[in-house]
Amino acid sequence: MKAVLCKEFGPPETLVVEDIATPTAGKGEVVLQVHAAAVNFPDVLIIENKYQFKPPLPFAPGGEVAGVVKEVGEGVKNLKVGDRVIGSCGHGGYVEELAIHEASCIPVPDEMDLETASALVLTYGTSHYALKDRAALKPGEKLLVMGAAGGVGLAAVELGKAMGAHVIAAASTQDKLDVCVEHGADATLLYPSGEMDRDAQRAFSEQIKELTGGQGADVIYDPVGGTYAEPALRAINWEGRYLVIGFASGPIPSIPLNLALLKSCQIVGVFWGAFTARDPKGNSENLGELMAMFKDGTIRPHISARYPLEQAADALNLMASRQVKGKVILTTGLGA
Numbered sequence: 001m002k003a004v005l006c007k008e009f010g011p012p013e014t015l016v017v018e019d020i021a022t023p024t025a026g027k028g029e030v031v032l033q034v035h036a037a038a039v040n041f042p043d044v045l046i047i048e049n050k051y052q053f054k055p056p057l058p059f060a061p062g063g064e065v066a067g068v069v070k071e072v073g074e075g076v077k078n079l080k081v082g083d084r085v086i087g088s089c090g091h092g093g094y095v096e097e098l099a100i101h102e103a104s105c106i107p108v109p110d111e112m113d114l115e116t117a118s119a120l121v122l123t124y125g126t127s128h129y130a131l132k133d134r135a136a137l138k139p140g141e142k143l144l145v146m147g148a149a150g151g152v153g154l155a156a157v158e159l160g161k162a163m164g165a166h167v168i169a170a171a172s173t174q175d176k177l178d179v180c181v182e183h184g185a186d187a188t189l190l191y192p193s194g195e196m197d198r199d200a201q202r203a204f205s206e207q208i209k210e211l212t213g214g215q216g217a218d219v220i221y222d223p224v225g226g227t228y229a230e231p232a233l234r235a236i237n238w239e240g241r242y243l244v245i246g247f248a249s250g251p252i253p254s255i256p257l258n259l260a261l262l263k264s265c266q267i268v269g270v271f272w273g274a275f276t277a278r279d280p281k282g283n284s285e286n287l288g289e290l291m292a293m294f295k296d297g298t299i300r301p302h303i304s305a306r307y308p309l310e311q312a313a314d315a316l317n318l319m320a321s322r323q324v325k326g327k328v329i330l331t332t333g334l335g336a
Helices: 041-047 116-117 119-133 151-162 176-183 198-213 226-235 257-261 272-278 282-293 309-319
Strands: 002-005 015-021 029-037 062-074 084-088 097-099 105-107 142-145 166-171 186-190 217-222 236-244 266-269 303-308 327-329
Touching: 002 309, 015 062, 015 309, 029 084, 029 309, 041 309, 062 097, 084 116, 116 303, 116 327, 119 151, 119 198, 119 217, 119 272, 119 282, 142 151, 151 166, 151 176, 151 217, 151 226, 166 176, 176 186, 176 257, 186 198, 198 226, 217 226, 226 236, 226 257, 236 257, 272 282, 303 309, 309 327
Parallel strands: 142 166, 142 217, 166 186, 217 236, 236 266, 303 327
Antiparallel strands: 002 015, 029 062, 029 097, 029 327, 062 084, 084 105
């Protein structure tokens, strides 16, 4: 079977596509025929040896897939051959077939195709956990979503709207903001791409304050980091919650802690992957809520591009350059 492999750490161009042995199902495992694999920002980080988890070389990137159960191992109780599932694997998903533990699989509703299924769990799971469990977002609050056209950002826009918030989407281009409006954003904020100087940072803070009636945002959802973080925090409301999702712009910002004191606000970390391991019951409940939202049309993953497995490097470069709107997926050609 074909697999996209990281044999040396580096940019996407260092990846290779090779034929490797087809996996077999171990105890408690199933083998999936992978129909689609999502491309996520952690996939960019993991091949550059910049992610929290560092698998030994060689490995396939790809943390979430959707496919059909081909083989069932000893002790598997809840899955059978032919079942359609989402697989959360952390890494290893850029392959045609994947051995994965039964506990890491989620049944795909009949209403959902497998391409959509591959694009759902990581982004919506992260954003749902952030807004519901970490921020306790309330109806009527003002939610600022930075990097709002990306995968987790667009999920936060939809979920924030569903939770009754007034959603302000911030992104670097007008076409990205247009997608955010299509997914429910109430207001938009265009900021410059790349590094911002002090004047641009001050202007950014003032824009946020203007869009929130001078009060500041109650909740700030930040997957971007870099020079955007401090001016956003300066525009937070009294007792606001600043959600640290990630650092897509590259640099990890150093925040003056007096800002938290002056606003009596919270700077809240969001590590969804660790949450799923520490509180599987809570994660299962959250996933159930997400599936219900999909069924009633509240959320709809936006897939802006599809690439064949062999073009994984092109897809990852699109992600690394922050040109993705919603999700990009890889397809194996095994069906829908």
